[in-house]
Amino acid sequence: MEHLTPFDALFLQAEDADPHASLMIGGVVVIEGPVPTHREFLDAVASRLDAVPHARQVVHGFPFDLGAPVWVDDPYFDIAHHVGRTTLPALGDEAALDRLVGHVMDPRLDREHPLWKCWIVEGLPDGRWAILAKMHRCMAGGLSGARLIELLCDYEAGARVVTIAGPQPKVSTRSLSDVILEVIDLALSPRRQAAFMARQLTSPIRLTRTSLQVIRGLMRYGTDLFAGSSAPVLNSHLGRHRAFAAARTSLDDVRLIRDTFDTTVNDVALAAIASALPVPVRADEILNAIDNRISIMVPSLPVEVADPVARLLAVKNRVSTHEFSAGTEAEHAIATLAERWPFAPVAWTVQMAARLPQRAIVAVGANIPGPTEHRKFLGRRIVEILAVAPISTGSSLSISIFSYAGRLTFGVHTDFGAIPDVGAIAASIEQEIARITEAARRVQQRRTTGAKRYEHLTS
Incomplete structure (x- = not known):
């Protein structure tokens, strides 16, 4: 079990406050050269998943927010659910690609599945194609945008390709009930709460300074x-x-x-x-x-x-x-x-x-x-x-x-x-x-x- 970081958890809270909010980050990578087959693209994406935190995990929250949400392995993870393919209308241009990006960014991702999806987009001018991807902002914690792009690009010695034969479930070694019980214990245990308060009270100077910083920061920002x-x-x-x-x-x-x-x-x-x-x-x-x-x-x-x-x-x-x-x-x-x-x-x-x-x-x-410098994906130049x-x-x-x-x-x-x-x-x-x-x-x-x-x- 791994708790979401405080900031990542708060992104989910902010999204839940507005039914039309969708805190997704997205990217469009325009590439020249032949379009890979769907199997080639699946293999390329699969080969990079290990480097992306929580790519095979789902978020589980708890009733009444008694504890921060946790990442747990998705036992039914199927990469085919997350990788798609589409084509722009005839005479597709940059405006058509822009409209597709807006459409893709409309809906939220289903929290019953890992919070990311990507597509190959064909039909761009000059024989080009694109990769369109989106993931929830809470997944990107600890990874900069530049680092996420680097993970997509080929390695110096060429792309690392891992062939997949089909869905590869990754079963968690702990059940969801174990996770829930541990979080509830953490949130409700008098012993743990007493220890928390004791740590704060052992340093009254730090507690006072922290409280003043919190109040001053929120008041100035709120103004x-x-x-x-x-x-x-x-x-x-x-x-x-x-x-x-x-x-x-x-x-x-x-x-x-x-x-x-x-x-x-x-x-x-x-x-x-x-x-x-x-x-x-x-x-x-x-x-x-x-x-x-x-x-x-x-x-x-x-x-x-x-x-x-x-x-x-x-x-x-x-x-x-x-x-x-x-x-x-x-x-x-x-x-x-x-x-x-x-x-x-x-x-x-x-x-x-x-x-x-x-x-x-x-x-x-x-x-x-x-x-x-220009990078490549599957040997094709990223434009x-x-x-x-x-x-x-x-x-x-x-x-x-x-x-x-x-x-x-x-x-x-x-x-x-x-x-x-x-x-x-x-x-x-x-x-x-x-x-x-x-x-x-x-x-x-x-x-x-x-x-x-x-x-x-x-x-």
């Missing part, structure tokens, strides 16, 4: 979270349908911007996102950005600034002042609560908070660094990788940022009922980076011209 906003469209209740589109840019252009204006790649990405938010918002509007390490930032995006370069510099300033303030304290507060207190009250608190209306967070973003971040309860937009082989891509994932024209957001991101790139080139040209004039005057 931002429930502050008023004029962005009701992006904060509407989630519907049943999703939409997806991708924005693409050259990583060289982003690095030129970074070096010219002394910012970071993350600053450039946030500035582009700020330009794309399609609603009027206050100057102190915020965006909750969570990377693959669950590090929370709450910067105030300068969506009210019209000039692209001025907006970029404002992002730089605001991120630097917010990066280690309320968001970091909130992260520490939530982690402390989840790790040091009984699971049930923490779970109930998370579910209650997820149901409260909030008008401040308009989007969730994930920044994932991928491989710097492009797109990431899909989940949509949080109370927000209708998520934007994932993924770097791969010299390109930076933005996966824009929306609730269709709130933002049907997801392509407009993707297009705005591309246009904004193009505008800042042009400004950076003009600055570099002026610097070069000035340096040449100085050299001429001093020669």
Whole structure:
């Protein structure tokens, strides 16, 4: 038996608070070359499962949340249930692939089975095909997005292929009843609860400091979270349908911007996102950005600034002042609560908070660094990788940022009922980076011209 980590368990609690929430992460891997047979693809996926935690396990919760959910082996695991194949309509293009991604991200995964699925997608332009995959966010705990992509790629000496003859059950050595009894004992045992309280009381200074950190972090984060906003469209209740589109840019252009204006790649990405938010918002509007390490930032995006370069510099300033303030304290507060207190009250608190209306967070973003060189799958070259971040309860937009082989891509994932024209957001991101790139080139040209004039005057 293995308990879910506190953060992973709370993802499930947040999802349970909203019947339309689906906290799935997704990925699209576009590949060139011949499409493998279904058996080849099954074998390739099976050969990589051992490296993915809980790929053959299911989540079991407990009545009244008396204990954190646990991972238990699925005795009827059948990889064929998780691996599929589909084809885009005739004359399939990027828009058709985007529509498929939105459709796939609609429903939740069945918790009676391991929480992942993947498909081969045929019919892309230029003879290309894709792998489309999704898994529940709680499965990715401890694995970065980049690491998950690395697991998919071929090994240096070629792909490791394990032939499978059919479903291979993996029977747990412990029954579910044993697991339930152990968790109930852990949650209800007076001896264990007394030991827990004794450990806390033996260090009153630590207990006081921890309590103050929790209160301060939650109060600062809560002030931002429930502050008023004029962005009701992006904060509407989630519907049943999703939409997806991708924005693409050259990583060289982003690095030129970074070096010219002394910012970071993350600053450039946030500035582009700020330009794309399609609603009027206050100057102190915020965006909750969570990377693959669950590090929370709450910067105030300068969506009210019209000039692209001025907006970029404002992002730089605001991120630097917010990066280690309320968001970091909130992260520490939530982690402390989840790790040091009984699971049930923490779970109930998370579910209650997820149901409260909030008008401040308009989007969730994930920044994932991928491989710097082109990789292969079954000997075929991987052309492009797109990431899909989940949509949080109370927000209708998520934007994932993924770097791969010299390109930076933005996966824009929306609730269709709130933002049907997801392509407009993707297009705005591309246009904004193009505008800042042009400004950076003009600055570099002026610097070069000035340096040449100085050299001429001093020669």
